[in-house]
Amino acid sequence: MSGNDAFNRSSRTLRSPPPEGRPAMEAVQGTPVAVAPAEAPDVVSTTEIQKWISEIEKRLSEICNIANDGKLNSEQKLRINTLSKSVLGGISQMAVQYQAVKQNLLLSQAKVNTLSLQNNLSTQLHELKQCMQAKVTTEEKQSFADMVRTGKSSAVVPTKSNSSIVIYPADKEKSSEDTKTLIQNLIKPETLKLHVRGMRKTKNGGVIISTDRKDDLEKLKASQQLQQSGLKVEDTTKRRPKIIILGVPTNMSEKEVFDCIFEQNVADLQPNLTRDIFMSSVKLSHKSGKKDLSTCNYILECTAEVRRMLIQQQRIFINWTSCPVRDFTLLTRCYLCHLYGHSAKYCKDTEPTCGHCGSSGHSFKECPKRAEPAKCATCLRFKKPSNHKTGDDQCPVKKNAQIRYLDSIDYEGA
Template sequence: MDKSPSNLASCASPIKSSLQTDFTIEVVSTPEIQKWMASIEQQLNEVCSIATEGKLNSEQKLKITNLSRKIGSSVSQMAVLYQSLKQKSRLAINIIDDLKERRDLADQISEIKNTIKDSTGMGNNNSFADMVKKGKNFVRPNNLSSVAIYPVNPLVQSSDETKTIVQKIIRPDELKLHVRGLRKTQNGGVIISTETKEDAEKVKDAVQLSSSGLTTDEPKKRQPRLTVVGVPSSMSDAEVFKCIYEQNVADKFSGISMESFLKDVKLSHKSGRKDAPACNYIIQVSGKIRKALISQERLYINWTSCPVRDFTLVTRCYKCQQYGHAAKTCREPFLSCGHCGEVGHAFSECKKTTESPKCATCTRYSKPNKHKTGDAECPARKIAEYRFINSIDYEGA
């Protein structure tokens, strides 16, 4: 057996290695350490025996014996320190894991808070969503009337052309109209919003009496959507809807059956982290069901109490940065940067990230743009929110 110092060092090297790596996994177990200590002690004893039998004087033999004992004691202390360090590292790992769980929980709570703020306008003193709330949770659209005007043949006429024709045949000053807005739509049409039904009827009569090749119609409104915050991810959609009905609707609104409830409720989409224990349900409902659910402020789903809010988030395209459509349906040929507002590159390619942001949407229409694209106070976003809320059928909400 090799009794050189290098062999002793090699016996100690696994301990050193384990000290460096125990923060990830336990490299050296206690039985292994005990085995190495016994081996080192045996080798030291052999060194002492050889020294005793050899041609050394008493002082040399005593010196070797004392050195061997010191080595054995040092190895024992090293093992004790290793065990202590290992326990501390385990404690540190447990603390880190606990902090990670707390951080994930904080992220989930933050996401829920943001969802509530986005869906209600809370936290923004002058936000549009805050101004159109009714009470605490109700969104109240402006009580306006609208008229949709379309060309008889939409394939040969654009919305811009329709808008030009309408502005020629209708004189608001002569008809004493109170027009709140005029916007273009698909199929070559425009929608005119007026203060009263009487104003809307004047617009209809003017169009119908003209020989402009236009026709009028009632704008079709969309069903409202609600955000249900913190729904347990472990539940299936069917279980969630069953609980919403049984725990929130059945006893309080006897006129709504389970069949009619399920017919009027549709899952739009979910939001939140995929691995989170809870997510947010965005559901599309009829005006009647919406009133029944949102009047409670919270929905009880199994063992969970979930805040419920009107969903008022407007879609923004991350290709052209405009509101009202998603990137997958965008017709713009070029990208617009969400930071500098320029056309021709994406945010990831922007070379002006150190400069102050400019709103891409407001830049396009030559409006004040000294704010971030999508900012809560962005005029374009407020207009989009205004149009979105007033395009929904809240049935007198």
């Protein structure tokens, strides 16, 4: 089959004819020849389409050769060539349309993949956000001891400070429960539209009432029912925060230590803070550490401003030593009744409560149920789920006690 054959288009399958109309034809030496369009689009054909077109060209070429060699008149031969040309033109258009559909399919698939990746990324970011929010919420409720164990932070994150007042009975013989009952009988929160966050007992028969808004406290103070009842209403006062300075040399006197803290760490940073003001803002609470060591720990009680300044430095310089500084909080748990906020020395219970089974009348060493799973004695007392050990970090009573303790300290300097 000659290279000038009208249907020998295999060499041009990578350049398909335009989709609209049919290719123009010229007669060369009595044989129709297809003329390629000047600006045909470059469309890459698949191997199978190339093979199909090549086979069709071959068959149509054989038909034309038979027609040319046979005893047909010119009109019949021209008719066969025209029909063959028409068939090949239609096939070429079909190939172009197939390639267009294929390209659209690939583009659509690429868009689907892109959208899928974006959706996966969005889901991952959402999960990461939730994880970070949960982590922040957990860290905000951690005590200092928890932070030391995990090593995540050297400073306590104060909880959201609630507005609160303390109400004491006129009769000092009354208990906190009596005071609480009297208040609840006198005050109707729905009438005053109060947002009471909680009520808890305190010493001397008092009750602390916490609210979300300070306006609620003013309503309580102005309540005529409280004023006429003889109850004494006072604002709650928060304790000063405490910090611990680790690794203070024991061969230095307390005065030398305080002088170094001021001169080496405070004087240059706070030029307006005089030595007298600083000394009146800090007080040694106590020292800790093992005896016969070259260093000890200083626990200082200080104002919120001084605490914030020293904590931000993370380390302070004392003479030739660099000492880490941390917040110091100590959540006391009574090992007689297992409640938080007091020690066994000041416990009012006369009998011990077992820290393993939660029953009263015996201690942990005497517990007859030590082979059974432990129960939280604190949660049992408050009739809460107790399927965990007493003092467990996840104990809800312990967490609430930690929050209350941190809320009782003036970390903000308000």
